[in-house]
Amino acid sequence: MAQRTFWIYYILLLNTTIQMVNGGFRKLFHKDIRYERLSLLNFTEVSKEYGYKSEEHTVITEDGYVLTLFRIPKGKNCHFTVQRTPVLIMHGLLLSSDSWIDSGPEAGLAYLISDDCYDLWAGNVRGNYYSRNHTRMNPDVDPEFWKFSLNEFGVYDLPAIIDYILDYTRSIKLNYIGYSQSGGSFVIMCSERPGYCAKVSVAIFLHPAAKMTNAKSQALRIITDVYQILEPILHNPLELEALPKGGYIQKITHDICQNDFIADKICRSILTMLDSYNPGSISVSTIRALTGHFPAGTSVRVMAWFSQVLNKEEFQNFDYGPVMNMKIYGRNQPSTYNCNATTAPVVIIHGESDNIVSKKDVEWLKDQLPNVLEVVYVKNPLWNHFDVPYSQHTREMLYPKIGEYLFKYSGNGVG
Template sequence: MNSVLIFLVIFVNLELVTTVDWEFYLDTPEVIRSWGYPDETHDVTTQDGFILQLHRIPNPNRPVIFLQHAFLSSSFDWVCNSPGQSAGFVFFDAGFDVWMGNWRGNTYSRRHASLDPDEDKEFWDWSIDHHSKFDLPAMINHTLTHTNRENLYYVGHSLGTLAIFQKLSVDQKFGAKIAKIFALAPVGALHHMRGAFSYASRYFGQEIQDLNRKYGPAQFFGASKGLKLIVKYTCGLYTSVEELCSDIVMMFVGPTSDGTWNQTRVPIYMAHSPAGSSSNVLEHFNQMVSYGGVPYYDMGPERNLEVYGTYLPPAYDYSKIADVEVYLFWSEDDWLSTKEDVEGFLVPKLAKVVRGNFRVSNYNHLHFVWGTKAYLDVYRPIIDLINEDL
């Protein structure tokens, strides 16, 4: 009798155990190769010495499309699903030369000409302003030089949209390098943000700033072997815990719905994200929530006066963006890129350059890169818009 009971317990537990897919263990280039696609890795050094890694699915002599990821993410976001669902593979199969950037400080861009990320706090002393001022020009200029192209098509997700808008608002000539901008879950203001990020920012934002000022900038949520093991033996082990992990993600980005989210892949996503950033970037986002609009990073009155010439930081003015075509893809179910901030702030500020304003139903903030229907709702329309130029 006891042996039968033990067998039943083991059998039930085996039914609940899931297996971790092989992508869990692979980096972006390995994932690309594993699906039978060509790949290249490029290193580029920014003007302030950070060494960024670009990943390419090369399609020489074809139009170039550049994909830039969100906060705490990496190039993996663009190849995180099957070839028929992942943006990187979908755009390659449609005939484009695909380049994927990585922000400084993430899994693939933890190098500097003279600073050590594990030893030097200075390595982490940067904000979103540095992404737009240094990272984007370095990556895009390298891509254009290597491919001998005058311009490229830019697809940004979340922070990838915020940074390009910042760059173009202060350097209108940079727009000549961008044929079209496709902004997925676009970020301008964050004043109406909802969910767990909003709660943490509104109730703990000051504490976060005080800690950051007291102890100095540091790595924020960097990828580690320890974190990957936790994910593997929690989210990746039992279907019941897998559901819980999915629910936790939803607390930050918005709800999901049937047919748009593959819950079994959540362990894969979480093995690669969060991919790391600076605590300054988190503080900068908190400032956007508090101040409204898009301020430069507030470093405190004395440092602000030294750098900006004023006690308070200036703000980026998106209305100065000109001579570039912008296409927005957003959803009312997105808790980070909200309807209020998109329609109330972003669209009016970009009125001169917005050529398409696509509202996608039942998408949270991550559906635009992790969603199973993004091919139909987002990537296919982008391909059609680009093909109008060819």
């Protein structure tokens, strides 16, 4: 009880301090801030700046969540016929589709894939700023809007997005790229929604987050543990939204990190505190751009779910406690996901300096999946979790293997 009370007061004090600092900082310095222009733009606007034509699509899930999906049908540097099998790329925790373009056309995976003549689709799961809408509920008024974890990403969001893309492109299958939480969400989908694995030619997991008990990031553990403590006692919808775009933390980070020196020293140190150090991998301009889009928001329950997977040996549904588990699942413990149901061919790409998803947990996941084609470790020994969306070296370090499997599993997806 004492520890619980400490964390409640700690998070309230931290929130108040951030509000005061943010308000004072913006009043004093806001007029003098020179924002990275791309940090103020959305996906279609940023891609247009670089000469890429993109589209915005709307997907509605079975339970009424309105998701935004972006498409680059043909890259600016694609001079051949576009491959027939579409490619879906999904973001990680607290990110959005913007994470695939923040590092620019020379490194952003959305650009690299579309330039390689693939029909590129970048999705957003419920709760981030691109998918903060519902057919019946208002996220600012209805607490039920925020009652979701990764389970709903896999059960509702991914199936809806996949069905939409296949219907729109008249394809039989697509290729899937899932980063971090979107690797785990794919496994959940295959476990809970029979038949959807058969709609994917190949699934490429980038640093997949499933079981995470060996994660080294103490900062991630502390942050998610606070949300795990607070989740059962929060009821206001504005409290149930975690780290939104436009919130105090995102605003003050965006403002402070527009200074090149601060972005390089302080903001880079924050990324290092959460993950590990890879000097020079993420450029200062990318740090300035990404802080306009990150954090992108999610539910408190998603953050609490990550606290659970960091501390449990099983990859399982959300744990509400014995009493609520009995009401929801009919048993004291939550149900465990059937990883063996992930029958689609899987390629795992990982970095050995990832402090968020460890090599041990990746190897565990590999052993649970029935159809792993290859596990690839990036040649750079310092390659870490945040390097996947943001490194300026993605073209050399990450894309060759992605491109190899996209090419191998493309071209046969049209009915």
